[in-house]
Amino acid sequence: MAASIRTDGARVGALLALALLGPGIATAAELVRPGEAFSYEADNVTTELRSQTLEISGNVRVTQGASSIQSASAKATGPTENSRWSFQKGVRIVTSEAELDSDSADAAVVGGQISRARAQGSPAQFQQRGASADRQIRGRAGVIEYDFAAGVVTLTNQVWFSNGKDEFRGEVVIYNLRDERLQINPGGQGRVQGIIRPQGKTTVSPPPAPQPESGA
């Protein structure tokens, strides 16, 4: 099935059915099931008896079902059933569907379930799990939002996205991990740049991450 990309700016709103992904992508997600325990571990936790805000440091790991978030430090506020978590340094989010790496991330727990996460980095990186190396769905962006319940990742701010063969650049990319549908710059936000390679020309390398500017 052929996919088309319209690159003429204002009319862009490309909706790609990535049938070219081929087999190997996990479509049946096994994420958080209601009632699964939300647990966490860390080297140190400091908290206040009244506010119950948790300041967590050292090998932080939050787990619920098949999903986990790791970082060097974290802070949790609000009542346990509906709390907000802020993760800092070396953040890694793993579910049965995807892996995200970022400098920082915020996550919301709603009704005792990890509901969504917003990862920020320079850049933050996303990768779908379960694909073969030559059909690997990957993305990089300044911000990656992950809706755990819907299985949708939204990448914004200097997005690079690849299915292992083709690659696209834009400002906003919305990718559904379950039906594997991809929207690039929905609503006509800027131009889309795409490279579609012929069969046999595979294995796309992600662009190098920007180096921090030296002060000298």
Add this chain to the structure above:
Amino acid sequence: MNWRWISLAALLAALVIGYGALVERNPAPAANTGEAERPSYYLQDAVITQTAQDGSVSLRLVANRIEQQEHDDSITLDTVRVDYFQSPQHEWLLTAQRGLVPPTFRVVQLFGNVELRPADAQPTAFLRADAMAIDTQTNVAYSLSSPVRLRFGGHAMTVKHFRADLTNEKLQLESVNGRFDSH
């Protein structure tokens, strides 16, 4: 004829049960009572109050039974409640199944479903552990064993150690393994 046998059996059973109850109520004395701790005094449904230099109440111990041990003057408490006045305006409530107070009264050790809470806080603001010590001089509560299981609001945890600074109400936990638990 049958009724005679039944009555005889019932009488024998009553005798056996009665003898058993009598033996239970009068256990044989221990062979060696020399090592048993003897209280120099004990109080039932007692309240002990410790005052500060200015005469204000600093500690109130309420217990079903309080015993002072003869050999070291320490005090043991059963079913205890402690009203700890860190300052006249800042009161902490502690409850436990058992307690131990040394002669100096400085560190109060509590055992068995120990619960610590600020007197004026929400019901969810509490710390519960199997055992806990309160240093009344430094205003610090800390764990007595490791690892220790504790509950803190909606969190259930196993930690290596904990330390609660009662002055700033901050709780420090080491090597934490916790989970949300609303029960």
